[in-house]
Amino acid sequence: xxxxxxxxxxxxxxxxxxxxENISLSVTKGEIVALLGENGAGKSTLVxxxxxxxxxxxxEIRIKGDLISAGDTAAAIEHGVGMVHQHFQLVPxxxxxxxxxxxxxxxxxxxxxxxxxxxxxxALSKRYGLEVDPDAIVEDLPVGMxxxxxxxxxxxxxxxxxxxxxxxxxxxxxEIEELLGVIKxxxxxxxxxxxxxxxxxxxxxxxxxxxxxxxxxxxGATTPKETNExxxxxxxxxxxxxxxxxxxxxxxxxxxxxIRDLQANDxxxxxxxxxxxxxxxxxxxxxxxxxxxNGQRELVExxxxxxxxxxxxxxxxxxETPDMQPHKVHRMGISHIPEDxxxxxxxASYSIEDNLVLNQFDQPPFANGWIRNSNALEQNAxxxxxxxxxxxxxxxxxxxxxxxxxxxxxxxxxxxxxxTKVVVAAQPTRGVDVGSIEFIHKQLVSxxxxxxxxxxxxxxxxxxxxxxxxxxxxxxxxIVAILDGKDADRAKIxxxxxxxxx
Amino acid sequence: MRSRWLMFAITFIAIxxxxxxxxxxxxxxxxxxxxxxxxxAMAAMVGIMCERTGIVNIGIxxxxxxxxxxxxxxxxxxxxxILGLISAVAMGAISGLLLSLLAVTWKMDQIIxxxxxxxxATGLTSFFYKxxxxxxxxxxxxxxxxxxxxxxxxxxxxxxxxxxxxxIILIFVLWVALYKTPWGxxxxxxxxxxxxxxxxxxxxxxxxxxxVAIAGAFGGLAGAYLTLxxxxxxxxxxxxxxxxxxxxxxxxxxxNPIGALGAAIFFGTAQAVTNQLMITQVVTIPQQFxxxxxxxxxxxxxxxxxxKVRAPAAEGQPYEKEQA
Ligand SMILES: Nc1ncnc2c1ncn2[C@@H]1O[C@H](COP(=O)(O)OP(=O)(O)OP(=O)(O)O)[C@@H](O)[C@H]1O
Ligand SMILES: [Mg+2]
Numbered sequence: 001x002x003x004x005x006x007x008x009x010x011x012x013x014x015x016x017x018x019x020x021e022n023i024s025l026s027v028t029k030g031e032i033v034a035l036l037g038e039n040g041a042g043k044s045t046l047v048x049x050x051x052x053x054x055x056x057x058x059x060e061i062r063i064k065g066d067l068i069s070a071g072d073t074a075a076a077i078e079h080g081v082g083m084v085h086q087h088f089q090l091v092p093x094x095x096x097x098x099x100x101x102x103x104x105x106x107x108x109x110x111x112x113x114x115x116x117x118x119x120x121x122x123a124l125s126k127r128y129g130l131e132v133d134p135d136a137i138v139e140d141l142p143v144g145m146x147x148x149x150x151x152x153x154x155x156x157x158x159x160x161x162x163x164x165x166x167x168x169x170x171x172x173x174x175e176i177e178e179l180l181g182v183i184k185x186x187x188x189x190x191x192x193x194x195x196x197x198x199x200x201x202x203x204x205x206x207x208x209x210x211x212x213x214x215x216x217x218x219x220g221a222t223t224p225k226e227t228n229e230x231x232x233x234x235x236x237x238x239x240x241x242x243x244x245x246x247x248x249x250x251x252x253x254x255x256x257x258x259i260r261d262l263q264a265n266d267x268x269x270x271x272x273x274x275x276x277x278x279x280x281x282x283x284x285x286x287x288x289x290x291x292x293x294n295g296q297r298e299l300v301e302x303x304x305x306x307x308x309x310x311x312x313x314x315x316x317x318x319x320e321t322p323d324m325q326p327h328k329v330h331r332m333g334i335s336h337i338p339e340d341x342x343x344x345x346x347x348a349s350y351s352i353e354d355n356l357v358l359n360q361f362d363q364p365p366f367a368n369g370w371i372r373n374s375n376a377l378e379q380n381a382x383x384x385x386x387x388x389x390x391x392x393x394x395x396x397x398x399x400x401x402x403x404x405x406x407x408x409x410x411x412x413x414x415x416x417x418x419x420t421k422v423v424v425a426a427q428p429t430r431g432v433d434v435g436s437i438e439f440i441h442k443q444l445v446s447x448x449x450x451x452x453x454x455x456x457x458x459x460x461x462x463x464x465x466x467x468x469x470x471x472x473x474x475x476x477x478x479i480v481a482i483l484d485g486k487d488a489d490r491a492k493i494x495x496x497x498x499x500x501x502x
Numbered sequence: 503m504r505s506r507w508l509m510f511a512i513t514f515i516a517i518x519x520x521x522x523x524x525x526x527x528x529x530x531x532x533x534x535x536x537x538x539x540x541x542x543a544m545a546a547m548v549g550i551m552c553e554r555t556g557i558v559n560i561g562i563x564x565x566x567x568x569x570x571x572x573x574x575x576x577x578x579x580x581x582x583x584i585l586g587l588i589s590a591v592a593m594g595a596i597s598g599l600l601l602s603l604l605a606v607t608w609k610m611d612q613i614i615x616x617x618x619x620x621x622x623a624t625g626l627t628s629f630f631y632k633x634x635x636x637x638x639x640x641x642x643x644x645x646x647x648x649x650x651x652x653x654x655x656x657x658x659x660x661x662x663x664x665x666x667x668x669x670i671i672l673i674f675v676l677w678v679a680l681y682k683t684p685w686g687x688x689x690x691x692x693x694x695x696x697x698x699x700x701x702x703x704x705x706x707x708x709x710x711x712x713x714v715a716i717a718g719a720f721g722g723l724a725g726a727y728l729t730l731x732x733x734x735x736x737x738x739x740x741x742x743x744x745x746x747x748x749x750x751x752x753x754x755x756x757x758n759p760i761g762a763l764g765a766a767i768f769f770g771t772a773q774a775v776t777n778q779l780m781i782t783q784v785v786t787i788p789q790q791f792x793x794x795x796x797x798x799x800x801x802x803x804x805x806x807x808x809x810k811v812r813a814p815a816a817e818g819q820p821y822e823k824e825q826a
Contacts, residue, residue, distance in 0.1 A: 053701065053823055071823060077703040089698040091691045092815070102691055103702030105684040112684055153702075 004192040010059035016393025019045040021216045027192040034203040037213035038433040039405025040391035080160035092139035129178040169431045200229040237435040247445045250469040253282040256453040262312035264302040272298035274477035280453040287468030288457045295477035304336045305329035333421035345411040348400030353381040388413040405432040426457045475499045531774045539770025544724035545748030546762035551717035556693040556816040558612040561619030563745025568623040569594040569725030574736035578635040594722020598715040609820035641731040663731040677759040693814035696821045750800040
């Protein structure tokens with residue numbers, strides 16, 4: 001049987017990097033191929049080439065046997081290719097429905113049939129178990145919701161080849177299960193799937209074949225039957241990866257971060273954080289476990305001065321931090337790894353160097369009065385790029401040109417390098433490869449060991465369990481229980497997260 | 503939002519008040535307001551169509567100038583107003599295509615591209631201008647039977663030349679098209695987030711070309727209206743800054759055709775009232791000051807609306823695939 005997708009010797013270079021070098025790959029009907037690789041290995045570049053968003057320098061793309069000319073998105077779509085983009089392709093000011101129907105609108109005469117469009121979106125959302133509000137405006141939605149829209153957009157068309165670029169990074173565990181089920185169903189109906197993820201468990205669960213990229217080259221191929229998660233990790237990174245965090249016991253000191261009766265609304269003005277109180281000590285990692293949408297995002301934003309505190313206060317070393325002044329909050333010693341790195345973590349058009357000092361560019365040594373100190377800036381950037389293994393051709397490269405995981409590393413490097421009293425880390429390892437997860441985890445532990453109070457919010461229960469010294473379970477905007485990290489029981493926490501037991 | 507409604511409410515009450523005091527003069531003033539406001543509204547549509555797809559067009563002034571010029575001299579040479587109209591519209595479309603070539607294909611800075619169009623228009627029209635040409639007549643007034651005999655609204659809305667009706671209708675057509683049709687959805691997507699449109703199979707480049715050309719044709723119609731229906735002659739610098747005023751009205755109207763139309767009529771009213779005051783010599787202000795009025799109002803409008811409005815996000819940026 002001829003291949004659905006046939007890539008031959010694809011090469012793509014960017015200034016200073018070879019993103020893809022002579023990559024050949026094929027996907028046949030009904031097959032699920034997982035594409036693995038470290039951050040910056042060239043996965044997104046390769047699939048964007050298939051979809052005509054990147055023009056390869058050389059190589060051949062054939063879909064259903066037809067040669068597709070470089071950069072021809074319309075031809076890819078015509079040939080039945082659908083793609084879920086890592087960097088969401090959504091129009092921020094438009095509604096969910098408008099985004100989903102864009103390009104193939106249901107019509108009534110010359111007009112858009114808005115009623116039918118809305119019904120279609122509702123049906124689609126039901127069918128695939130991905131809940132969305134058809135009338136919401138995209139820019140008001142959290143990343144998890146945006147991810148669902150992006151997936152629904154691709155599933156709406158009857159595609160023959162479905163490309164998924166890290167679709168699960170921001171989904172909840174149940175949603176991931178649903179999606180994996182959908183992928184399997186599509187494959188058994190004959191759709192070819194090219195699936196990029198950093199979560200090896202997912203690869204083991206659904207992939208028929210695994211292709212691994214490293215530094216822009218094909219580094220190997222295998223099948224889930226022949227290997228296990230450790231094996232995959234090793235193939236990706238080229239060394240042994242410790243998937244378990246190893247850390248010493250916390251040396252708890254005095255209370256640094258103190259949250260008192262905090263109350264905050266979500267974007268739709270409903271109560272999201274509802275009288276939340278918590279003390280975090282220096283030298284401990286406090287994990288917040290909870291099903292996404294139980295106020296975690298609003299909590300983090302209210303702490304960091306990015307969302308109005310309707311009631312209550314946030315104290316650092318006994319001093320009250322100001323409301324709605326993120327810069328001052330940061331000055332008082334709270335650093336913040338935001339969950340939406342594109343929106344709150346980086347300025348895409350600034351260089352990596354500048355992004356690494358975004359919240360201290362006006363402080364010595366980076367500035368002396370009015371003048372910026374380029375030596376200090378460069379030195380800082382070089383050190384951090386080296387230390388945090390940010391894969392970039394140069395520190396002058398704009399942050400927007402980095403691969404997704406490397407963007408995340410820039411944010412983590414900036415926030416963890418400042419030795420602040422408090423670290424608020426929201427989804428710190430979202431979208432980063434296994435090697436880097438290991439590294440970021442070590443950094444969080446080392447921040448703790450240096451006496452920082454770390455507040456960790458993560459949708460990955462495993463991450464919470466393996467890092468936290470204490471775990472606060474959050475449900476409905478409140479803490480339902482605080483447990484010791486050591487004797488936390490997965491099943492019990494799961495029940496509490498669902499609001500069942502206490 | 504609030505300031506806009508407030509302004510409309512005040513205008514409305516003022517009109518009512520004056521109408522009760524002197525219906526004849528009020529009717530004529532408001533009729534004149536439409537006459538003054540319409541070309542500005544049409545010029546604002548040029549801006550709206552371009553900016554909604556992400557192209558900043560500061561060359562509207564040049565489009566008005568060159569299309570009115572071509573329209574007038576074609577009509578003058580051929581003695582045929584329709585021919586003049588067609589040539590003006592065609593000239594407008596050509597100026598739009600030129601902007602596309604510079605800004606979309608060559609990815610030139612769009613402010614510079616617009617400036618080039620303005621300079622070219624001024625230069626060419628001044629160079630080829632010859633005094634002493636006339637056209638046999640302007641487009642005649644067409645009173646809509648029945649409707650034109652309604653008090654106040656009849657004379658204000660239904661006793662105009664054909665291009666006035668065409669302009670008003672097209673503004674509403676544009677509004678409907680922008681918000682209700684696939685073309686409108688795609689155009690707005692291209693102006694807000696072009697890579698989303700591209701990944702949905704919408705050709706960013708084609709749509710930008712198409713829209714900027716149609717917008718240019720719209721500008722041509724405005725030019726034709728000015729010379730062939732309103733004034734009946736042509737002189738150097740004929741467009742007199744209307745293309746720039748239109749940009750301010752576009753912003754005040756929040757890139758919405760109806761909004762811009764409302765803003766333009768408000769603006770026209772202010773001008774008509776001043777004229778009336780001058781004619782009746784109720785007040786005597788040196789003419790230099792009354793001539794300043796449009797510009798002062800433009801600045802005021804921009805100052806009032808600044809900060810509260812959001813332009814299409816991709817405005818001014820050439821589209822490059824690889825940035826996606
Ligand atoms: N538009 C661009 N301009 C310059 N360099 C780029 C651009 N896009 C990608 N690159 C570079 O190409 C390389 C491959 O990037 P790519 O996004 O394909 O990685 P990836 O495997 O998808 O990583 P991740 O897992 O982090 O998403 C990286 O070194 C990146 O910096
Ligand atoms: Mg990627």
